[in-house]
Amino acid sequence: MASDTPKASGQAEPPRLLLVTRSPPYGSSLARSALDTALAAAAFDMAPALLFLDHGVLQLLPQQEGAASETRSHGKVLDSLPLYDIDRIYVDAAALLHFGLQDMPLPAAAEVVDSTGIRALLEGCDHILSF
Amino acid sequence: MNYALLVLAPPGSASRAALGFARAACARGHQLERVFFLDRGVENGMGTAVAPQGERDLPAQWAQLASEQGVELVLCISSAIRRGLLDATEAQRHEKVGPTVAPGFTIGGLGLLVETCTDCERLLTFGEGC
């Protein structure tokens, strides 16, 4: 596949890519790198899925105010995911409970998954990238 | 098999493991077209870093792999420039001292990582925790 032709549709089914993100949104840039990779994968029609595990669920807190510390809002990037047709978003149920966030409103596309569901995701994709 | 590696770890045990893995994969006859360095992983391509005495010079060893096996070493552009890793073009564009990227490494977009993912049969991530 040529690097200047991001569209792969119409040919073979693109491999499904699962991005596992375990980091909190601020403090390091790892969570942001995961989302940037998801956006790039979507631009190449890879139809990436995102799995928020462990501290990664903290990325989903609504009403983040990046301006409060002159940083880019992670929440704004998350809000943009549907625009890029990233509509498979999975959230670790145990982590939500661990942080007392079980009642938090989640992105419309998000599905809360338990340990069995996480295993099924890891087994069901072609490739995994861990962040 | 076709392999692709994503290195998120800065110079340290995980990036040494990535290098060891890359060498062994090539030695076992696998194809390794590209290693993509993202986030703190780009620090492996810092040309102005000086390894302490008795420690490996990781950028030089990666570069050796690149020249011997034809492996492309790509530093994510947005991760790189925010950390002062600039090639000649970026140094000029941002009017900074440079180039600071080690020989053997290039700077490129995340599309190159995605492209590698579509082509490979095995994809491994190397990261370093706290």
Next chain:
Amino acid sequence: MILHTLNASPGSTAFDHCLAQVAADDGLLLMGNAVYAALANAPALARLRATGARLHVLEDDARTAGVTPQMSEDVLAIDFDAFVALSEQHARQVAWF
């Protein structure tokens, strides 16, 4: 079958989350700060054994850490060639760090 590469010290959340996802037919490779779980008397080792997965440790990292002389016989020390062989046997890898 998944290859789990674990690079986080016993007691970290990455370590715990990895163990929660390891199945009996998976491969597990301890590297970096996870090599301390290979110590023969480490409480973490019992948890690793309970997963039923085949346990490996990256030999270079275990020796660097001083773990090798006290290492459990249940954990196989491997070099990079064997690490690549593990990746050949498992279609997917999850890196826990």
